[in-house]
Amino acid sequence: MTPQSGFFVLAPIVPAREAELRRLLASMNEAPGRVKANNDIIPFAQFDRLHMARLLILDDKTVGDNQAYGLPRPSYPLYLGFLGDVDGEGDRFLEEVAARAPAGVRALFSCCEGFDAQTDPVAWMKAHASRSSASYVNWRGRTVRRIREGAALHDALEAYVERAAPELRRLPPLGVHARLRELVEGDLAAGKLTLSPEEPTPLGWRIRNLLHLVGVPLVLLLLSPLLLAIAIVFAVRLRRLERSDPELCSRQDPALGAELALIEDHDVSNQFSAMGSLKPGLVRLWTTRLVLMAIDYAARHVYTRGRLARVRTIHFARWVFIAGSRRVMFASNYDASLESYMDDFINKVGFGLNVVFSNGIGYPRARWLILDGCRDERKFKEYLRRHQMPTQVWYKAYPGLTAADLERHVRIREGFESASMSERGARDWVALL
């Protein structure tokens, strides 16, 4: 099994070169929201371990929100973010990009601080890598290669079902399964289809994963007397903050809304990039850290097969602290439109939203960290829209496929590869086609 990981290169933009950078990013698209998969700068389609990638200018329009706490408006540089999700190590991917698209990488990052003609791009990108505090992968071990194989298998089966329908309809589900296996075996033997065996799981990853699985609860257990002691003080303090923190859920600027809408809903999936500042104080900071740690743990060890709690439409997601500990970025890749994504969130994982995002300045009032908050649908949606940032370039390796499609392909393949099957299992398997 090849695990997935993320990469995220983050660097401040040289102000004088912002316009040039924007032109460069625009040149990677056929039209806003539609990437040229084989563009000259970074020919994404040539990287066969790359699932999703995006390039964006982190332009948080809400940095002034902390004035609601009487704090001075901070000033941050604009950052360029290059992030994505790959099979295997993120660093290996960065090396590959630098090797395969040296001119493009140089053109992009020379618009950033500290990158000149002498800079070694690989070392520079690694030095500018930002670690995710929490990340989610829809299906651990489902590589781009397996996705393509799964899609091809599905298409082949569909074609057989179409062609042999009268014959198949006379068979019981187990018979259909056996007959289709027979037909596809021929394609496999003829090399028309490939179902490559599962790659061995890297030993280093297995050890790290096991240590993480055991280590995090162990540390928490060891710290529990201390944590319990501060928990009550912490809870009282948090509750007091929740009562007094201001809500900032005004209407999204229509111009920003139009810019965002223009790049959405081209594929069946969309990207989402949002950024905001944490509420002031250590309580919020440590709550966020703890919560993200918990989410990361759950995503790593529990939600590894198609579901993030009840949500089945997220391909990849991550939370990253941006240059320090005051600002957090959230980036995700999801199916369907933003409106349905937000509804899914509110209705299915409202508690999960509150527990993270209620630490952000202006979030609709939450109670005990998990209650209320996003249940105020209007405020929540405005909050999210206000914090959303246009993603200048977005690539998905398998346009037209949703997470549900990919899950179907996995289930079909698992059923295909299993020689014995129960009557019920065969019935469910046939229903997938």
Place this chain on the structure above:
Amino acid sequence: MSAPRVDYADVQGLVRFGYRSMKEASYVLVRVKSAAAARSWLRSVRVTSAVTQEPPPQTALHVAFTAAGLDALGIPAPVRAAFSAEFLGGMTDPSRTRRLGDVGSNAPEHWEWGGAATLPHLLVMLFAEPGHLAGLMQSATGPAWDAAFETVTCLNTADLDGVEPFGFADGISQPALDWNDERTRSKDRGADYSNLTALGEFLLGYRNEYDKYTDRPLFDADARSADLPAAEDAPEKKDLGRNGTYLVMRQLRQEVRSFWQFVHRASGSHPAQAEQLAAAFVGRTRDGVPLAPIADHGIEGIGPDPDEIRLNRFTFDGDPMGARCPFGAHVRRANPRNADYPGRPTGLRRLLADLGFGPEGFRDDLLSSVRFHRILRRGREYGPSLPPADALAPAPPGDPERGLHFICLNANISRQFEFLQNAWMINTKFSALTGESDPLTGTREPRLGCPVTDSFTVQHDGSVRTHVSALPQFVTVRGGAYFFLPGLRALRYIATEPA
């Protein structure tokens, strides 16, 4: 029962009534020629309220405004800006057309009305019992009308006796409005599919399914707004939205001949099989009987009328494999009749479901809970009736256009109408299907990575599905716009001369 919570005298009657006995109707779309004359006409016209009358009135008249219409009538900019973004942006906003499927032959550049050059300001809806429409039209459109408006188009309707142009019984499934707030605050809300829907989903200024108030223009009282109702959730503010709602109108041309000829061809010219396939497209037989089994338990907001129970008391819980009613059938897309959680978990099981340990079947928990996505339909058909048997004949020269003037009411266009259209009707991935959109109303336009969108799948339990391919597009959008249907006091506010 206590006094009604809603001041029906302030609500346009269209929200409460479908006017079934008023079989004649016309929709007049106009642009404002003179703002002063238009305001004067609005002050003089009698708009029908939602108060029940005995005997019932023989005619009804309703008025709604586009954002451009509010501009033309001189609504102050800050008031205007507080309407919803979808309403202000309009149906033809280029990003929105992509989301609504208004591309290809549905694109606004082909529309008869509602495009850039033909965007109406006002929609005036006239309803009348047989023989009374001409009189109503005459009394409403005198010299004052001519001074005020120029007509974009006047849309006539036909009474097909409860059947839409393809020949299916229509208007069976409608949400029941929770006028008296019986259910809104119930703790068990969302546990089961209910047809009784929070008033705030259809009328601004009331609590919606989230138990919150949908955004609408609220402002401080001034001389002009003194008569407006106060906001329930902010009593110091005037509520321009209260007792009003948004009205979505779309003219949908239906290719009745193409529909029946296709169904006939795809069924090998067997009439009974053609009926079956057409019913599978719709999810009901032509006389309205649902393909999904009737529920053996009551559904809130449906009944006690036995006909309503026979035709509408069902969910798809009894048909998890889509073997009775295909997953992609029109009625299943339009209203999946689900609840907040599949399988009605309680207690610990509900907690586990929240954490993602609910049912793990491939199609379990794929769809959003329907109670947040209902619309109240008020449309009418147009064009002459064409029975399915006659539809098999080739079109004679000058074959008249047939279709539906689709009208729906909703308080939140993006969460209700647009969601329904985008996530369910035209979505090629609805309910984990692939390669198909709504068999009746969908476009067949290819999408990125989805070259084929013109199929339809009929599922069978325990056997491979049947595919119907190469469905033509049966419905084409010919016009459309988003309107605000104000309460009567809000209407007076709009009609008031600015100081």
